[in-house]
Amino acid sequence: MSGRVYLVGAGPGDPGLLTARALELIAACDVIVYDRLIPDSALDGARADAELHNVGKEGGGPSKPQEEIERLLVERAGAGRTVVRLKGGDPFVFGRGGEEAETLRAAGIPFEVVPGVTAGVAAPAYAGIPVTHRDAASSVAFVTGHEDPAKPESALDWGALARFPGTLVVYMGVRQLGAISERLIEGGRDRDEPAAVIQRGTFPDQRAVGGTLETIAAVAARERVRAPAIAVFGAVAALRERLQWFERRPLAGITVAVTRARAQASGLAARLRELGATTVEAPAIRIVPVDGPAPDLGRYDLVCMTSPNGVRLLFERLAAAGLDARALAGARVAAIGPGTARALREQGVTADIVPERFVAEGLVEALAGVPVKRALIARAAEARDVLPDALRERGAEVDVVKLYETVAEPLSEAELAAARAADYVTFTSSSTVRFFLQSIDGELPPGVRLASIGPVTSESLRERGLEPDVEATRHDIDGLIDALVADAAQRAASR
């Protein structure tokens, strides 16, 4: 029985531009043969037992010869496997997908093609350049700039392209940019025509530069524009000035390391990415539940919850005992901050008390006028005693139930290296400070900015001789993000 090959486009780099069909096939197939220029997370959904072949250039080394790639496709599909041949952008646009399809047809292997979002359209779009425009361009040509245009045997007729009445989008042309623009000017194209080059289009670190047909090569050289890049020649290139959006996002071009536990890091990281940041997940801590019985909540008139993890684990204990939110019916419920209050709401409980300042001291203040006889504080094993001490001082009987421990999560060399190269490292608790600094041996590169969620976390940094550069005024994740955005804006303005 013969397998099948899917020639699949992975889009230009932003994982959001992978098609639904591409994701479905990646998740289902036996074998994936992929190139270098695919989105970082493209293979995340692959089966754990899928066979992965990287046939792209690694670290400047040679890529696998085309015949070998084709032989691999024929051989794996011939053995009955379902093969995804994953390529950057669209498989049939300068992707040699056509040649692979021909080989497959000749070998009698069934194939399907899944088009992708091509870089020549997407990179300009993310730079604010529509490749066509009612007033500015009614046609667009996709051109490979791979060849040296000075070569007499060049397959491209640069004279004809110079006369082309529309936008020219040039792939693979960074190195030849000078020669290409000269040829186009020689061929009669207006030397003042707007031009732009977009490096790593749709990736978080996308960079675009603009100029004219005459100046663009010098501008790109000065700005050290590197491959992969797309060059755009035509009136539409000038629209970037007005329509730029991706590079204007508040955290564009900024790398932020997230040190909180893996289970929670992705939420914070996703929101930072929405704002344009490149994120590095370096989870320095892990939450380990402490086993124990469900507390008898009927005994208390006040139950204090100090973290979303605490809420989750308290409800797990209740559920294990056959109980639910009704166990809290008789008590006032206090949450230390909005994240904790949200976690409670997900369990069907609206917190009675949420302080203005999201630290233990804030909760103590908020409880000032609340009569308390018996309180339960559900929290981490190692936490400050501000809250129980304050309640006891007021004559309350206080029990503390320890729901989880925070332990160090060993970080890989790659995670550590990426975190060291970040512009910001975020700390969302004292334990992230302690364990992150432990895992990097206290060696933070001098330029990196430290962002702290609040005074307690900042104090933990100071105890280790580090001054936070950013401290959130609102001590929750939203507050931390706001503070980071404000700091980045201030720095950009002062540059």
Ligand code: SAH
């Ligand atoms: N099949 C791909 C093109 C492959 S050729 C597609 O449809 O997009 C490789 C060239 O594509 C690179 O040299 C570069 O010019 C361009 N390219 C690919 N990804 C890019 C990106 N994210 N930003 C800018 N150019 C890109």
